[in-house]
Amino acid sequence: MDHAPGDWFQDSYALTSLALAPSTRSKLQRAGVHSARDVLRISGNSPSTLARECALTLDEANDALKAARFNGEGIALRGARSAAELLREERARWSVFTFCEALDDALGGGAASGEITELCGCPGIGKTQMAMQLSVSAQTPRAFGGLGGEAVYVDTEGSFTAERAMDMAEALAEHLGRCAKRCEDEDARREMEAALETCAPEAMLRGIHLFRCHEVTELLAALETLGEFIAERPKVRLVVIDSVAFHFRQDFQDMALRTTILSKMTNRLMSIATTQQVAVVTVNQVTVKPQRDGSARLVPALGESYAHACTTRVILSWENDERVAFVTKSPRLPQARARYAVTAGGIRDVRGSKRAAP
Amino acid sequence: MSASRRTLDRLPAVDQTLAAKLESRGCRTAEDALYRAPLDVVELADVSMHRARQFIISVAKAVAPTPTTALDALRRSQYVPLVIEDVDKALGGGLRVGAVTEVVGAAGAGKTQLCLAACASAAAPARVGGRDGGVIYVDAERKFSGARLAEIAREKFPGAFEDEESVHALARRVHVVTPTSLTDLNKRLDALEEAIIDHKVRLVIIDSIAHLARAEFGREKVVQRQSALGAVASTLKRHAEKHALAVLAVNQVTTKIGTFARHASDGGDDVADESSGITAALGTKWAHCVNTRIALEVLEDRRALKIVKSPLAPLTSFEYRVDASGIRVSGKSDAKDVRASEANVHSTIGK
Numbered sequence: 001m002d003h004a005p006g007d008w009f010q011d012s013y014a015l016t017s018l019a020l021a022p023s024t025r026s027k028l029q030r031a032g033v034h035s036a037r038d039v040l041r042i043s044g045n046s047p048s049t050l051a052r053e054c055a056l057t058l059d060e061a062n063d064a065l066k067a068a069r070f071n072g073e074g075i076a077l078r079g080a081r082s083a084a085e086l087l088r089e090e091r092a093r094w095s096v097f098t099f100c101e102a103l104d105d106a107l108g109g110g111a112a113s114g115e116i117t118e119l120c121g122c123p124g125i126g127k128t129q130m131a132m133q134l135s136v137s138a139q140t141p142r143a144f145g146g147l148g149g150e151a152v153y154v155d156t157e158g159s160f161t162a163e164r165a166m167d168m169a170e171a172l173a174e175h176l177g178r179c180a181k182r183c184e185d186e187d188a189r190r191e192m193e194a195a196l197e198t199c200a201p202e203a204m205l206r207g208i209h210l211f212r213c214h215e216v217t218e219l220l221a222a223l224e225t226l227g228e229f230i231a232e233r234p235k236v237r238l239v240v241i242d243s244v245a246f247h248f249r250q251d252f253q254d255m256a257l258r259t260t261i262l263s264k265m266t267n268r269l270m271s272i273a274t275t276q277q278v279a280v281v282t283v284n285q286v287t288v289k290p291q292r293d294g295s296a297r298l299v300p301a302l303g304e305s306y307a308h309a310c311t312t313r314v315i316l317s318w319e320n321d322e323r324v325a326f327v328t329k330s331p332r333l334p335q336a337r338a339r340y341a342v343t344a345g346g347i348r349d350v351r352g353s354k355r356a357a358p
Numbered sequence: 359m360s361a362s363r364r365t366l367d368r369l370p371a372v373d374q375t376l377a378a379k380l381e382s383r384g385c386r387t388a389e390d391a392l393y394r395a396p397l398d399v400v401e402l403a404d405v406s407m408h409r410a411r412q413f414i415i416s417v418a419k420a421v422a423p424t425p426t427t428a429l430d431a432l433r434r435s436q437y438v439p440l441v442i443e444d445v446d447k448a449l450g451g452g453l454r455v456g457a458v459t460e461v462v463g464a465a466g467a468g469k470t471q472l473c474l475a476a477c478a479s480a481a482a483p484a485r486v487g488g489r490d491g492g493v494i495y496v497d498a499e500r501k502f503s504g505a506r507l508a509e510i511a512r513e514k515f516p517g518a519f520e521d522e523e524s525v526h527a528l529a530r531r532v533h534v535v536t537p538t539s540l541t542d543l544n545k546r547l548d549a550l551e552e553a554i555i556d557h558k559v560r561l562v563i564i565d566s567i568a569h570l571a572r573a574e575f576g577r578e579k580v581v582q583r584q585s586a587l588g589a590v591a592s593t594l595k596r597h598a599e600k601h602a603l604a605v606l607a608v609n610q611v612t613t614k615i616g617t618f619a620r621h622a623s624d625g626g627d628d629v630a631d632e633s634s635g636i637t638a639a640l641g642t643k644w645a646h647c648v649n650t651r652i653a654l655e656v657l658e659d660r661r662a663l664k665i666v667k668s669p670l671a672p673l674t675s676f677e678y679r680v681d682a683s684g685i686r687v688s689g690k691s692d693a694k695d696v697r698a699s700e701a702n703v704h705s706t707i708g709k
Contacts, residue, residue, distance in 0.1 A: 210428060215592070221392055
């Protein structure tokens with residue numbers, strides 16, 4: 001039997017551990033089939049043979065064969081990759097920048113595609129501001145080294161403020177206008193000026209797709225449909241969930257159920273991030289955790305097991321009347337800190353700041 | 359009806375044979391279906407994985423909110439002015455429709471005065487610059503005064519409320535309810551929609567949320583209190599967005615009791631500013647729920663109105679005094695003052 005290396009052991013899986021409809025499974029069992037290997041052997045890669053041998057319909061046999069291969073493709077298309085996939089890989093990885101250089105440096109360029117970046121911090125620290133800034137800067141045209149993309153903003157708290165997004169879009173358009181004027185290269189400048197016409201502030205707001213979710217069910221439903229939504233809009237580069245914590249902190253009495261649903265949601269987010277190659281940014285709240293010595297600390301909400309869900313975790317906090325971002329968890333970056341400011345035009349560097357030593 | 363409670367057989371474009379099978383096995387609502395993994399659906403309904411996935415996606419499509427763009431949101435945005443010129447300007451027009459604004463302050467700082475001003479502005483006729491709508495005033499502390507409302511309205515809109523008749527017209531639009539507990543409030547809020555439509559409500563005022571929360575849940579019941587508060591916030595926001603109304607919630611202050619807030623990443627030794635002994639009540643969870651927070655602070659010789667959390671406004675501070683028109687702003691104070699107190703409100707924990 002022809003197999004990709006690494007899944008040899010799956011052959012010996014019992015029939016009961018395959019994702020089969022019970023009726024199909026019982027028909028197979030009646031025909032004396034016990035394991036995935038039996039299914040593959042009897043069928044010999046032909047659903048019709050399996051159907052005849054085990055008294056299944058052709059569709060059931062096809063499903064059974066797929067299940068026995070653990071949803072692997074048949075030999076005919078094994079290892080084949082679509083041109084679309086290759087194209088996507090060629091575009092390689094990229095990041096949505098935050099517009100605060102110090103923070104972008106700390107994050108290795110910004111919120112990276114194919115990853116989940118989590119922002120957490122106390123109320124009023126600028127989590128939503130940061131999320132809105134990212135949705136606006138994802139639309140920086142390619143001529144300026146941006147992504148020329150669109151953004152999906154899943155708003156669970158009702159905190160997205162269109163006026164504020166407009167401020168940021170206007171500031172960005174103005175900034176790009178200045179860049180274009182300063183550009184020395186004649187060709188590049190012409191390209192920039194052409195791009196400027198397409199990125200008026202209004203057009204940028206049109207490129208932010210808002211999903212307002214009032215409860216967990218709506219949030220799950222929105223995430224479930226998001227794959228298709230993004231497939232229809234290939235320009236989407238960023239998905240923001242602001243915030244993951246809000247509903248999960250109040251809609252659940254049953255903590256075990258909460259953990260299950262939470263992990264289901266993070267699985268969805270991860271698959272959106274990797275299969276659609278978008279950057280996913282989640283916003284989390286903080287909660288008070290009592291310490292043994294009687295004091296209390298502010299820690300990210302939703303518990304310890306959820307902490308594994310994000311690829312990169314950024315904690316926003318106050319330090320001597322200044323806003324500081326800490327990169328506390330990342331598989332590819334060192335721990336780092338960066339000062340940032342929330343200005344009228346959005347997230348920016350603290351004026352006159354130097355990058356702090358990590 | 360909320361999406362979670364919609365039954366599968368009432369959803370459009372959902373595989374009805376499968377829905378019927380699932381229903382007979384106890385999976386009745388969209389919530390039930392979406393909480394389950396596709397594999398559970400395979401087991402329950404005896405279908406292939408592929409069909410189960412299709413089914414879940416079709417349920418998700420039926421209950422998922424329809425996306426809009428930020429531009430639509432911008433065109434829809436409205437405000438209920440507080441009719442305090444400088445403050446309205448800083449807030450982008452006043453109390454944002456579709457969001458929760460909180461005013462926090464010590465006793466006697468003027469929180470109720472601010473509420474009455476907002477009340478007058480929402481109920482005043484459009485020709486004088488009001489919002490021409492109904493107001494629901496949740497008066498838990500029984501501090502609402504009709505006479506004061508009339509006085510503030512007269513000062514805020516000179517000439518518009520000279521005769522008794524116009525004052526009565528204004529007062530008739532304000533509906534005062536006095537719930538005794540947070541649970542009671544929650545019940546009323548759940549059924550608010552009818553009242554909102556009947557009276558064209560543009561503003562809901564809760565004076566005060568802290569009083570209700572503290573009265574019903576003692577210190578040992580913090581968990582229940584937080585979940586009840588979360589439910590209140592969620593319901594308020596749902597109504598606010600669906601029916602384009604503004605929400606103003608009053609919060610009290612509390613004295614910190616030897617509790618220092620430290621951030622998880624700060625390491626062990628630095629402790630948040632403990633110079634001020636006062637902080638907003640109800641904790642961080644409630645603070646996360648409000649969109650805009652206005653703090654009224656009484657210092658020895660002066661009073662300051664501060665915008666400490668806002669998605670729109672930078673941190674601003676105004677000096678104010680309380681007079682016949684409610685709160686009157688007399689000038690901006692310096693920015694450093696604001697930052698210090700902002701750090702206070704946000705990084706310290708009320709208990």
